[in-house]
Amino acid sequence: MVKGIEMKVRMIIIGGFLGAGKTTLITKLAKELKGSGVNVGIIMNDQADSLVDTQYAEALGLSSSEVAGGCFCCQFPVFLNKAEELIDTSKPQMLIAEPVGSCTDLLATVVAPLQVLYSDMFEVAPLTIMVDAIRVLEEGFDRHSVSGYLRAHQLEEAELVVLSKADLVSLEDMQRAVETVRKINPEAKLVIHSSVNGQGFADVVKAATSDVVSTRRPKDIDYDLYAQAEAELGWYNGTMALDFGQGTDSYDLGKKILEGFSARYPKGNIAHAKIMLSSESNALKMSSVRGMVSVDAANGSRISEGKGKLTVNARVVSNPELLRDNIRTMLKEVLGIDVLSLESEDSFAPLPPKPFHRMVD
Ligand SMILES: Nc1nc2c(ncn2[C@@H]2O[C@H](COP(=O)(O)OP(=O)(O)OP(=O)(O)O)[C@@H](O)[C@H]2O)c(=O)[nH]1
């Protein structure tokens, strides 16, 4: 599909809980679309700044922007502004937006406002929600599971569900995961996906490039329960300058940092911890979701040399101050004396969501 710049920009919103695989899918989708001649922009989102995801998208050479310090719904004017900026600078035919993983009620607070107030600018694709098959199998959507109310609502409002991490579960288990998803949302289109073997990716590309638009009505929501579910998580973002000297094995370092979370927290409580390490000789992105550590991307050699930088983003079920203290201790243990300075650090629990718009009729 090739659209002229005078046409509406197709806005594809890909939400879903922390660690479900949004950034992995979005960057892959953007590269695929770019490769087939579609001009694409990406908008990332987080409750804080210094984002690993944005650094990653930029490192891949994708036109990207971020809305930091709150979700798209609470910061709708900033979201719109960033979209307009990207449209002015990059003239994209499509914008792919990743809302923060602890955000829901997007139909009422982002999709509807775009459709009602900015219908001349945007064509809004059906709301896509990514759901981690492992989290479904191990926790379900029980109110008492990690952010259960919030994750169930995200799924309820989905128009396209991308059930991710198919490579990590057996066919029988995937069938069970599908049944659990269907109990909450029987209507959505469902794609079983793996970023590792490419399963389901063609269906995601097809949905992205179709002309079908979002039509789903917003779902009821209790904002107190939503706020409680969101506030279960402590958030930590930190950036520090490092001196790797003659050379440090970056994989070892990343692994040790992320394994520090597994040593301190029950795995279900590690929603997503991610790090980006960069130096004069390399760059590395690693993640831990529920204690499962993986290398997401690497550039250059395995060995970090000279001056460098470490960014840590962690979202863990914890009091935020305790999370910060634990991370400081972990970093001190792993990095020894080489921390030159902590350039920025932030730890907090998200405030109750207060959407700028909420349109339900
Ligand atoms: N095995 C496997 N790993 C995956 C798959 N999709 C994503 N991952 C891994 O899961 C981790 C989290 O992926 P992200 O794409 O960063 O998740 P996210 O939803 O953007 O997370 P937040 O930005 O924290 O909300 C990374 O280590 C990915 O490599 C998949 O299909 N299979």
Ligand SMILES: [Mg+2]
């Ligand atoms: Mg992400």
